[in-house]
Amino acid sequence: MPETSRPQELPARLLTDAEMIEACRVRDFARVFRLVKARAGIYPSMIARRCDLTPSRVGEVMAGRRQLVHMDVIERVADGLRIPGHMLGLARRSWETPTALTVSERQPPQEAAVQEPAPATLPGSEVDSFLALASRADPGPSTLRALQASIEDYWRRDDQHGGEVLRPAVVGQLRYVVGLLHDGYPEPIRQELYGVAAELARLTGWTYFDARQYSQARAYFAEALQLAKQVDDRQFIANVLACMSLQATYQDKPGDALAYVNAAQDAARGAPGATPRVMSMLSMREAFAHATLGSRTATHAALSEAHRQFDCTRPGDSDPTWVRYFDEPKLIVDTGIAHGRLGEAATAEPLIADALRRESDSNQRGRAFHTLWLARTQLQRGKLEQACRTATDALEHASAIASQRVTGHLREFYDQLGPHRNEPTAIAFEARLRELLPA
Known part of the structure; x- marks a missing residue:
């Protein structure tokens, strides 16, 4: 079906309604169509068009004079009305996983063979270059x-x-x-x-x-x-190596992540004026690497060192600008994430929740990450409804930014919902996910 004609989602409140769930379970399409008309405003003619049925056939079904029993027709109804497959006893439909959650490594865009000329009102790039040379003053x-x-x-x-x-x-x-x-x-x-x-x-x-x-x-x-x-600049070299360590963690290369962060720590220790905040941040990256490796003792030791170093920070420290983001809420939330990576959800959940209460609202990406981590720990603890509510809150932040890393976190949470996808609260989350992050 073309993107431009893709059906809209049914309201989450309808998909989670007990009467709708029962009607779908027994494949009572007379009730299904009546509920869709009453609760979603999709009238019989629209049902017919979306499901590739004749209007008269839809009318007969709604009047109870005809049933839908052929599998290909039932699949057309599921796809046309966007009823999740499991509700009708079908396999998961291809559209149920939002395209926005595709998280494979992206390739840099290829330059077009023939570039469009610049608008006539703008000078060409060569003109800009010559003018820059002519006017360049000593910085x-x-x-x-x-x-x-x-x-x-x-x-x-x-x-x-x-x-x-x-x-x-x-x-x-x-x-x-x-x-x-x-x-x-x-x-x-x-x-x-x-x-x-x-x-x-x-x-x-x-x-x-x-x-x-x-x-x-x-x-x-x-x-x-x-x-x-x-x-x-040894401290900045340590900073770049720490970034490379974090990237290796995301690529599931924990051995590389540990090697990078150990090199970063060596560089920082050899730098004049290395501050406790820098060393605390690096110890936290080390904890992430150990946690990804599943090394519980080493993770806990690195977390202890991160907190010990942070306790040594003072307001007058000459911290580089690039490490000032690593404040107390960041220390706490990263501690929770490290515990979460180890599967220690009971320890992780209150730490992440506390940090979120203290974080700035201006960092949309950070709040999306951290809220999703809170949802993951809640799900690990069996708090399905709370986890889905928390993940829905995270969607509000995620929808405001363009970040494939956020998409990766959404993918992980979405995959963890697999055993619970028949639950109304999971259905409601998926509907909201497709609404805010369309293909």
Whole structure:
């Protein structure tokens, strides 16, 4: 069926209604059609059109003069009215898994062989390049402050909306700063430019990581490492390695994740002025790697070290800007997630719930992640209705951002619902999922 003519979902309140469930179970299509008309506003002529039936046949069914018994007709009714297959004793229908939950690693888009010309009102890219060369002034402190401010703004918008739409601007600024490095600026300015370029390369890698384009992410993380190495910024090198460790965790490569984070810890320990907050964050990444490996004792030891280091933080610490996100609520929620990865749901649930109460609402992606983790721990504890309500709350945040990593978390929760898909609360969640994240 074409995308443009895809049927709308039935209301969740109808799919979870006891009368509808019973009518579907016994395949009483007279009652099914009457309920669809009364509760969803889908009249007989629309039922006929959606199910590829004649209006007269629908009328006869609703009047009780005719029954639907052939399997191909029942399948057309299920697909046309969007009645989940299990309700009618059918196999799961292809449309029941939202296309939005496809989470395979995405390939970077291929450039078109013939590019459309730019609008006539805009100058060509060559003109921009020549004008930039002609007007380029030595970057002073104000220019460097502006570049740093733009990076902080990119990170804020990445948290709120996802990074995919920001990537062209970030890459453009990265190439601009790398171009400045080819000029003969005094060493203090070159040092700062290398630092800015490294941060932009890491941010670009992060946007690819969030979009599950892992090979591209690694390429930009490698560039960030090279740029940071030019100025021997050991703490920033540790930061990039920590990002690579997290990516390896998501790729289910816990051995790689542990190797990266151990290298990050070595780099940070050898850096002048390594702060407790940095070491705490790195210990938490180590805990994630151990938890993914299933190493309970090592995970608990890394969590203890993360908390010990965080207890040493002080308001006046000279923390790098890139680690300031790692505050107390983040420490707590990550502790809960590490326990959740180990299957220690009873410990994880109250920690994640407490952190969510204290987190900022501005980080839509973070709240979506953490709320889904809370739902997963609740489901592990047998709290099906509460878990589905929590996951539905997470959908509100997930629908506001473009993040394939969030989609991955949705996929995991959705798969965990498998044994409970006949339950009304699970049906209601799936209906809301398809409503907010359409194909």
